[in-house]
Amino acid sequence: MCAAGRRWGRRQRALLWAVLLAAWEAAWGQLRYSVPEEMPKGSFVGDVANDLGLQLPEIRDRGARIVSEGRTQYFALHGKTGHLVTAERIDREQLCESVQQCVLRCELIVEGEMQVYGIQVEITDINDNEPSFRVAEKELRVSETTAPGSRFPLPDAHDPDSGRNSLQSYELSGDEHFSLAVQAGPGGDQRPELVLAKALDREEAAFHELVLRASDGGDPARTGTARIRVTVVDVNDNAPVFSQAEYTVRVPEDVPVGSVLVTVTATDADEGLYGLVKYSIEKMSEKASQIFQLDGDTGAISLLQSLDFEEDDSYELGVQAHDGGGLFHTTKVVVTVTDVNDNAPEISVRSALSEISEDAPSGTVIALLHVRDKDSGANGAVRCSLEKDVPFRLEKSFDDYYRVVTARELDREQVSEYKVTVRAADGGSPALQSSAVLALRVLDVNDNAPVFAEERYSARLAENNAAGALVLRVLATDADAGQNARVRYRLREGRVRGAPLSSYVSVQAETGALYALRSLDYEQVRELQLWVVAEDGGAPALSGNASVRLLIADENDNAPRVLYPPAGAGSGGAWSGVELAPRGSEAGALVAKVVAVDADAGQNAWLSYELAKATEPGLFRVGLHSGEVRTARSPLARDAARHSLVVVVKDHGRPALSATATLSVLLADSVAELLAELGGAAEAAAPGEPAGGLTRWLVLAVAAVSCLFLAFLLLLLALRLRRWRRRQLLPPAAAAALRGVPVSHFAGIDGVRAFLHSYSHDVSLTADSRKSHLRFSRDSCCDTLPARPLPDEPKPLLGDEDSAGLCPQDPASLPVSYTRRKLKFRSATLSFVSPRGDGRISQFWRR
Numbered sequence: 001m002c003a004a005g006r007r008w009g010r011r012q013r014a015l016l017w018a019v020l021l022a023a024w025e026a027a028w029g030q031l032r033y034s035v036p037e038e039m040p041k042g043s044f045v046g047d048v049a050n051d052l053g054l055q056l057p058e059i060r061d062r063g064a065r066i067v068s069e070g071r072t073q074y075f076a077l078h079g080k081t082g083h084l085v086t087a088e089r090i091d092r093e094q095l096c097e098s099v100q101q102c103v104l105r106c107e108l109i110v111e112g113e114m115q116v117y118g119i120q121v122e123i124t125d126i127n128d129n130e131p132s133f134r135v136a137e138k139e140l141r142v143s144e145t146t147a148p149g150s151r152f153p154l155p156d157a158h159d160p161d162s163g164r165n166s167l168q169s170y171e172l173s174g175d176e177h178f179s180l181a182v183q184a185g186p187g188g189d190q191r192p193e194l195v196l197a198k199a200l201d202r203e204e205a206a207f208h209e210l211v212l213r214a215s216d217g218g219d220p221a222r223t224g225t226a227r228i229r230v231t232v233v234d235v236n237d238n239a240p241v242f243s244q245a246e247y248t249v250r251v252p253e254d255v256p257v258g259s260v261l262v263t264v265t266a267t268d269a270d271e272g273l274y275g276l277v278k279y280s281i282e283k284m285s286e287k288a289s290q291i292f293q294l295d296g297d298t299g300a301i302s303l304l305q306s307l308d309f310e311e312d313d314s315y316e317l318g319v320q321a322h323d324g325g326g327l328f329h330t331t332k333v334v335v336t337v338t339d340v341n342d343n344a345p346e347i348s349v350r351s352a353l354s355e356i357s358e359d360a361p362s363g364t365v366i367a368l369l370h371v372r373d374k375d376s377g378a379n380g381a382v383r384c385s386l387e388k389d390v391p392f393r394l395e396k397s398f399d400d401y402y403r404v405v406t407a408r409e410l411d412r413e414q415v416s417e418y419k420v421t422v423r424a425a426d427g428g429s430p431a432l433q434s435s436a437v438l439a440l441r442v443l444d445v446n447d448n449a450p451v452f453a454e455e456r457y458s459a460r461l462a463e464n465n466a467a468g469a470l471v472l473r474v475l476a477t478d479a480d481a482g483q484n485a486r487v488r489y490r491l492r493e494g495r496v497r498g499a500p501l502s503s504y505v506s507v508q509a510e511t512g513a514l515y516a517l518r519s520l521d522y523e524q525v526r527e528l529q530l531w532v533v534a535e536d537g538g539a540p541a542l543s544g545n546a547s548v549r550l551l552i553a554d555e556n557d558n559a560p561r562v563l564y565p566p567a568g569a570g571s572g573g574a575w576s577g578v579e580l581a582p583r584g585s586e587a588g589a590l591v592a593k594v595v596a597v598d599a600d601a602g603q604n605a606w607l608s609y610e611l612a613k614a615t616e617p618g619l620f621r622v623g624l625h626s627g628e629v630r631t632a633r634s635p636l637a638r639d640a641a642r643h644s645l646v647v648v649v650k651d652h653g654r655p656a657l658s659a660t661a662t663l664s665v666l667l668a669d670s671v672a673e674l675l676a677e678l679g680g681a682a683e684a685a686a687p688g689e690p691a692g693g694l695t696r697w698l699v700l701a702v703a704a705v706s707c708l709f710l711a712f713l714l715l716l717l718a719l720r721l722r723r724w725r726r727r728q729l730l731p732p733a734a735a736a737a738l739r740g741v742p743v744s745h746f747a748g749i750d751g752v753r754a755f756l757h758s759y760s761h762d763v764s765l766t767a768d769s770r771k772s773h774l775r776f777s778r779d780s781c782c783d784t785l786p787a788r789p790l791p792d793e794p795k796p797l798l799g800d801e802d803s804a805g806l807c808p809q810d811p812a813s814l815p816v817s818y819t820r821r822k823l824k825f826r827s828a829t830l831s832f833v834s835p836r837g838d839g840r841i842s843q844f845w846r847r
Contacts, residue, residue, distance in 0.1 A: 030118045031118070035122075035123065037092035045083070048083065048108060050082065056080070063111030067370075068106040075104075075106050075121065102122065111351050114366075129161050130222030131159040141325065144200045152194040158286070159224075161216060166216055169182075172192075174208070177230075194230075207232070208229075209228075213225045236270065238274070240266040240277045240328060240329045241267055242330075243265045247262055247264055248334045263299050275323060275324075276324045278297070283317065291307065313337045313338075315337075316334050339376045341375055341431075344432035344433060345373045346373070348370040348372075355440070359445045362408050362409060367403070368404075375426060390420055392420055393407045418439075420437065450536055451477060451544055452476045459551070460552075460553050461550060467518055474507070476544055487536055489533070490535070496525060507532055523600070528548075560649040579664065582667070583635045592665070593627055604651055607649055609627040616639055643667070646662050648660050
């Protein structure tokens with residue numbers, strides 16, 4: 001009971017240690033499993049997904065796969081279960097012939113994460129091979145005089161299995177003269193020997209048949225046999241002897257086939273047949289038997305096929321020399337193969353991206369490489385590098401794995417595709433190298449806005465254009481690719497004369513062609529300022545702007561318009577009016593002026609005037625550019641009083657447009673003559689025409705103009721007289737003192753400058769005039785202008801002496817208006833000097 005409990009405890013501890021070991025290895029990205037050999041294809045090896053903590057959707061979506069060194073892939077990943085399974089039947093003896101522990105290595109690569117996990121699978125042995133002898137029959141020649149106890153080497157058996165399934169024991173059967181002894185070799189192997197247990201007698205038995213059986217430790221055990229034939233011969237005194245107990249030779253792996261590696265030599269002191277020495281291979285592996293060849297007569301060991309240090313670096317052969325009498329001697333030959341730099345590094349691309357976004361962060365893994373060199377030492381030391389001037393770098397990942405990662409951000413607009421060359425060189429002399437090329441395409445990101453070919457565009461378009469006329473084309477390019485580089489154009493919203501800009505022009509979204517949607521008029525819109533926006537097709541979209549200035553070119557589409565004389569009714573666009581000119585006018589006297597404008601611009605608006613028709617051709621002329629109608633000469637008595645002039649106004653457009661103005665000029669020196677001419681014109685008017693009304697209006701117009709002129713002359717004369725009178729009334733000093741007096745204190749009467757002086761007095765008015773009285777303040781009438789007049793009693797401008805004569809002495813003499821109520825009011829007097837010069841002072845009351 002206690003023993004069973006201890007065994008259960010040991011099992012539990014062993015299981016716990018196994019679980020902890022597996023967890024530790026998984027944490028470091030290493031998994032270790034074991035599977036027996038010769039398992040059928042698809043056999044379960046381990047639950048990789050569970051041990052690495054990967055979800056089944058991640059395995060399917062991220063492209064997880066198993067890779068192994070060599071051409072044969074022995075393991076695979078089951079996509080549905082995440083299990084590691086066998087992909088081929090595995091023969092441990094074929095893979096690991098001379099290795100006690102057979103371990104196969106593979107890697108799990110997760111494409112989406114560019115992550116690698118190492119997996120080790122130990123191939124455990126099963127007893128699928130029986131012990132076998134290289135020679136099924138062995139003949140020994142033993143002299144009859146050989147002493148009992150002598151030992152003779154027997155061929156040993158070979159079992160490729162390992163552990164308990166390998167060779168375990170030998171058995172000998174067949175004769176009482178011989179027995180079996182097993183010796184332990186230097187490497188722990190078993191070497192059977194035939195021991196002479198009883199003296200031989202050739203006359204009794206010339207031959208002895210023996211069977212040597214080799215057994216392994218499998219369950220059930222497997223065995224192999226070899227037949228031993230012992231021939232008893234006559235006396236042979238001396239056995240052959242090798243010159244060396246062990247031969248050691250070092251050869252490079254590139255030694256040519258057929259070369260003699262070493263020659264073993266043995267001598268025999270006997271003569272004749274007993275002194276003739278022959279050589280044979282007494283012990284050699286199956287693989288060595290295919291590589292080496294022994295010349296039985298000379299003892300030369302030559303090469304049958306090329307050596308390969310990477311497959312096996314040492315071989316051991318047992319060579320036996322025997323004479324004709326059956327005596328022999330054994331020696332060991334050790335062939336050591338030295339490495340030669342005959343293998344270039346191998347670069348295997350385990351996983352690689354074919355595309356990468358240009359905004360991928362620095363450090364993004366683009367490829368996972370496995371680099372190895374089969375050579376050893378310096379010949380197998382590999383240095384990996386990338387070509388210069390590429391935005392990538394190499395990082396050591398796991399064992400012989402390297403990662404190619406981005407060293408900085410990529411820019412597709414500079415380089416859209418990379419051919420990255422990875423070079424691997426070993427440390428041999430001369431060094432061998434190999435390379436691998438990674439093709440990587442950079443995917444575009446919308447990181448560039450459209451750029452116009454010009455920041456500012458300008459175009460000219462003639463007015464009166466047809467609707468839909470092409471104005472210009474704008475062009476914007478985007479350095480991105482694909483949809484991100486697809487540019488579409490639109491107008492930025494705006495208004496022109498209160499109307500949307502889009503009602504004037506439009507832009508074709510695909511081509512950038514700018515069209516006028518309506519006929520444009522220079523006289524209304526002389527230029528258009530607009531912005532064209534170019535947007536790409538990215539998400540989010542990026543845009544660029546360009547300003548467009550559209551100048552409207554003027555065309556001669558407007559005829560000159562006559563402003564003066566204004567157009568008359570019923571004249572068909574011409575004007576008929578009357579201009580007056582004295583008959584005594586000199587040559588060049590101004591008679592009238594034709595005023596015209598043209599709504600066009602530039603040369604189309606340059607106007608010229610010319611006299612197209614006149615009653616008297618040589619009497620009047622018109623200024624070419626001014627439009628002034630002047631007398632070309634002095635009028636003569638014989639010249640008619642009434643003249644009709646037709647003035648043509650032309651612009652300088654192509655073709656030129658024109659307008660006409662008709663002027664009627666009357667030559668008269670007086671109003672009577674003017675009225676007589678007008679009356680005569682009225683009498684000559686055709687019947688039915690309103691000539692009398694026209695005459696009346698003309699007379700009224702002439703009278704009004706004359707009155708206005710006379711009024712202007714009178715006003716001018718009054719102003720002149722006013723200035724002169726002011727200088728006569730006040731000396732210059734007094735005039736300087738009056739500069740600060742408000743204008744409201746002055747009034748003009750009959751051309752005389754008068755001064756308004758305000759003062760205060762009390763008037764008591766009753767119904768009885770005898771009880772009414774008027775009281776003046778003494779200071780209210782004075783002839784001096786105080787510096788600071790009192791607020792209630794302002795000082796007069798004239799001095800006291802002058803004011804004494806001017807102030808009224810008798811208040812009763814002043815005119816007073818009576819009312820039925822007592823009033824208190826302000827009054828003022830107006831004092832001025834009579835223009836007659838008699839020195840009389842007139843006074844006026846102002847209420």
